[in-house]
Amino acid sequence: MSPLSDTYRHQGQRRALARELRRRGIHDERVLAAISTVPRHLFFEPAFEAHAYQDKAFPIGEGQTISQPYTVAFQTQLLGVRPTDKVLEVGTGSGYQCAVLLKLTPHVDSIEFNEKLYARTRLRLPALGAGGAALHCGDGSVGLPGRAPFDGILVTAGAPGLPPALLRQLQIGGRLVIPVGDNQTQRMVRVTREGPESFVREEFEDFRFVPLLGASGWRA
Ligand code: SAM
Numbered sequence: 566m567s568p569l570s571d572t573y574r575h576q577g578q579r580r581a582l583a584r585e586l587r588r589r590g591i592h593d594e595r596v597l598a599a600i601s602t603v604p605r606h607l608f609f610e611p612a613f614e615a616h617a618y619q620d621k622a623f624p625i626g627e628g629q630t631i632s633q634p635y636t637v638a639f640q641t642q643l644l645g646v647r648p649t650d651k652v653l654e655v656g657t658g659s660g661y662q663c664a665v666l667l668k669l670t671p672h673v674d675s676i677e678f679n680e681k682l683y684a685r686t687r688l689r690l691p692a693l694g695a696g697g698a699a700l701h702c703g704d705g706s707v708g709l710p711g712r713a714p715f716d717g718i719l720v721t722a723g724a725p726g727l728p729p730a731l732l733r734q735l736q737i738g739g740r741l742v743i744p745v746g747d748n749q750t751q752r753m754v755r756v757t758r759e760g761p762e763s764f765v766r767e768e769f770e771d772f773r774f775v776p777l778l779g780a781s782g783w784r785a
Contacts, residue, residue: 569607569692569693571604571606571607575604575606575617575618578617578618579600579601579602579603579604579605579618580601581618582600582601582605582618582620582634583597583598583600583601585620586600586620586634586635586638589635591635591638591639591642592642593641593642595646595668595669596638596641596642596665596669597638598668599641599665599668599669600634600637600638600665602668603661603664603665603668603695604693605617605618605631605634605661606618607693608625608631608659608660608661608664608693609623609625609631609659610623610624610625610626618634620633620634620635621633622636625658625659625682626681626682626685627679627681627682628775629658629679629682629775630658630775631658631659631661632658632661632662632721632774636772637661637662637665639753639769639770639772640662640719640721640742640753641662641665641666641669641719643740643742643753643755643769644717644719644740644742644755645717645740646666646669646670646716646717647669647670647716648669648670649670649672650669650670650672650716650717651670651672651674651712651714651715651716651717651736652666652669652670652672652673652674652715652716652717652718652719653673653674653675653676653705653708653709653712653713653715653717653718653719653734654666654673654674654675654676654718654719654720654721655675655676655705655706655708655718655719655720655721655722655731655777656675656676656677656678656705656720656721656722656777657675657676657677657682657683657686657700658677658682658686658721659682659686660675660686660689660690660693660695660698662719662721663675663690663695663698663700664690664693664694664695664698666698666719667695667697667698671697673697673698673699674698674699674700674701674709674712674715675698675699675700675701676700676701676702676703676704676705676709677700677701677702677705678702678703678704678705678778678779680702683700683701683702684702686700687700699712704778704779704780704782705720705777705779706724706728706730706731706777706778706779706780706781706782707728707730707779707780707781708728708730708731708733708734709734710730710734713733713734714734714735714736714739715734715735715736715739716735716736716738716739716740717739717740717741717742718731718734718735718739718740718741718742718743719742719743720741720742720743720744720777721774722744722774722775722776722777722778722782723744723745723746723748723751723772723773723774723775723776723777724743724744724745724751724777724781724782725745725746725747725777725782725783726745726781727741727743727745727754727756727766728743728777728781728782729781730781731743731781732756732758732764735756735758736758737758737759737760737761738757738758738759739757739758740755740756740757740758741754741755741756741758742754742755743756744772744774746771748776748783749773750771750772750773751771751772751773751774752768752769752770752771752772753768753769753770753771753772754766754767754768754769755767755769
């Protein structure tokens with residue numbers, strides 16, 4: 566069997582995962598459809614493949630993780646992506662969240678700080694059907710000024726506070742979804758830019774993420 570094969574068994578496991586996420590409160594049908602479609606097992610190290618459709622985070626090397634499917638679905642649902650939206654993901658990691666975003670809009674930029682992960686994921690994504698994203702290597706805590714403004718910015722690592730550059734790079738009406746807290750737990754926060762200087766902050770559940778590094782993150 567090809568290492569990139571996606572079998573009926575995998576497809577059935579994905580549908581079961583989507584049902585589980587619906588049971589846990591994910592209700593956006595487009596997000597559930599994306600979770601049912603993206604072959605998460607192909608974003609894993611082969612040693613963990615058998616666990617790919619459990620609702621758990623797993624190591625992807627370099628001390629980093631692929632986020633739990635519930636977390637991916639929760640953040641994506643909060644981002645409220647429309648088909649014409651331009652979206653930035655901070656923390657490409659394995660590329661799985663990026664592939665989920667690409668099911669919702671073709672306009673996805675994703676930035677990864679870790680050079681090895683960036684290089685590996687950049688090579689792998691096209692073969693996984695997620696070659697449509699523009700991948701970047703660098704400190705995403707300062708955003709991507711050359712590609713701004715964005716309708717949505719989704720941060721997949723825990724920040725000590727709201728990075729000012731990410732707020733500035735939001736379009737009016739744009740949303741920033743970011744976990745904010747200490748090194749133990751982070752509260753999921755959504756900030757909507759309602760006007761040039763007007764931002765509305767909402768808070769949701771607590772999660773546990775790897776740290777956001779960089780100028781507006783934690784010290785490496
Ligand atoms: N979204 C990823 C996925 O689907 O596999 C999971 C990301 S993992 C939880 C968080 C990622 O954020 C790690 O790959 C880490 O290297 C990256 N990261 C940490 N600080 C960053 C920064 N300042 N800019 C960009 N990426 C960063």
